Amino acid sequence: MQQDFTLGIEEEYLLVDRDSLELAEAPEAMMTACQSDFEGQVSPEFLQCQIEVGTRVHPNVASAREDLKRLRACVSKHASEYNLSPIAVSCHPFANWRDQHHTSKERYDALQADLGGVARRMLICGMHVHVGIEDKSLRADLMPQLSYFLPHMLALSTSSPFWNGEDTRLASYRLTVFDNLPRTGLPPTFSSWAEYERTAGALIELGVIEDTTKIWWDLRPSHRFPTLETRIMDVSPRLEDTLALAALNQAILRMLCRFKARNLRWRNYDRFLIAENRWRAQRYGVAEGLIDFGDRSIKSMALLLDELTGLLIEDAEALGTIAEITRLRRIAETGTSATRQRRVHAEAQARGEDPGRAVVRHLIEEFHADL
Template sequence: MQSSFTIGIEEEYLLVDRDSLALAAAPDALMQACREELQEQVSPEFLQCQIEVGTKVCETVAEARDDLSRLRSCISRHAKQHNLAPIAVSCHPFSDWKNQDFTEKDRYDALQREMEAVARRMLICGMHVHVGVEEKRLRMDLMPQLSYFLPHLLALSTSSPYWKGDDTGLASYRLSVFDNLPRTGLPPRFASWGEYERTTGTLIDLGLIEDTTKIWWDLRPSDRYPTLEARICDVQPRLADSIALAGLTQALVRMLMRLRDRNLTWREYDRFLISENRWRAQRYGVTEGLIDFGERRIRPFAELMDELIALLAEDAEALGTLDEIVRLRDLATEGTSAQRQRAVHDAAPDGTGGAAVVRHLIEEFHADL
């Protein structure tokens, strides 16, 4: 193996008022207290109601779980002192982006000027998983193969059915908002690292972007770390689901490297076809299945998940993550956060569904800390 398969997780949270359950801006004192405890592992986000954390570089998923639990606990503890609570969800069930304040930061000011209304409505949160792949050429080799599985990761992670109080009918409305930005979606196919640098370098040389952090594909080589960074997932209300999805991402990378070491590759399909599965995951989550391009039929997601667990068993055993990956079978059969939110909403008295969903999300955030 020519990769370390180290892992890192970045998550974005929303802050809500414990009484109104609406979004609330993070006070300076809250951010300062979190920074004093977490140092560079916490930062403000584009909107003042958002906060971002990132684990250290972890050797194992178990190590990442401990670090992410520590990060979530810290944010919760300090937020409570201001009558706030964090929720790990990709869209707030009822708050409106027009009522939110922006974080004053050069990078975010530039984003507003460049993107205008497209940036101003970015009231969304995501989860990014980094997997260590030290060789640049290997990152380019693995990226189009790993892209096949991005719809699977999205389907399992869907947590954003609501937008400004309305049920959008989608399992991940976050992606609809995010895709309005340029340089998003599935990554292009590059023949080499050199081609990738030449292509992205064109925008850098023209002054259109400062660096490749302004390229927001669903999967990209990280600008800061020797990793492949999967960015497709909605953020997870429950810590255990975050860890399971991170473990799945890590095992997929290892599986592709294992094939490569045997002079094999995962078949690459056209972005047009993978985009169709991406849309199905965005629209339905795990409820309607994805296209099996080899068999040329739509297969139930639970069936695909069982197949994926079998495919990755060797890698999960080697990484010590089989239990985490098997946990995802429950998401495939019982439903993701999007379905749980809808169930809570539908069970609430008329006019109280949004508040009930937020209370549910607060409970899930704290359930396994």
């Protein structure tokens, strides 16, 4: 097997005031300090209360862990100098999007102008996982196969049950907001890399978009790197959960390449069917399971993880990620960040405390637990 399956992880964080626990804008000096420590790995995001980090290219999850841990620690250290703290969550539990300001930067100014009122609601954070696939035609071949597993990754990552102080009854409200943008959702199926280039090129030639960075599908070929970039996941408060999800992404792609070497492939299901699982993951997280289209039944996430782990065991062993893949089974059993946030919210409410602020304190603790 020729592919190295190199790994890169991007995370977006929100900044909160340690006293009020409300969102706070990143001071320019704080951003400069972070960028000085990690040149090219820390950047502002669309809103001034957001900050983005990205690991370098890594051969394995163990190497990525140390990089991401240092990045999280760096942001935390410099934020604390301004009485701020980062939280890795896809929606702040009680902040109002109307109160936020977008970062003054040419790219973000253009985005605001292009998207109009839709952009104003983008008070959301996600995580992206890049897996190195050098061959372009292979990237096109793997995209529809990997798409089948996107709902599984979303379900295991869900961290946005609250929006504007209300329980949305969704596990990932972030996706509801993001789907208001154009060129989002599950990727189309392309028969070849040439077809993908022709399709994207039609919009570029017309001047609708300047390049493929403005295509925001749940899974896309990266514009800058020879990778497949999975974008469907909520950001995870716990570092080790992020790494487990990255390991799952990497192992699935290795499995699909292993199948290809034996002249096999994962069945391509209609986007209509995969979209139903996407909705179930968005609505319920890991609580209600997903549809197994092979045997036409709804299975619990724990059972699906058992079956998937059985398929991936050879790949996880080769990649050194048995522990990370095993961790996903525990997430399926005990729940995601959305589960924990709701529990903290209910317990605080029962004690007569401010439940939203209790959730933010909980998220601060989880961000720092593995550092």
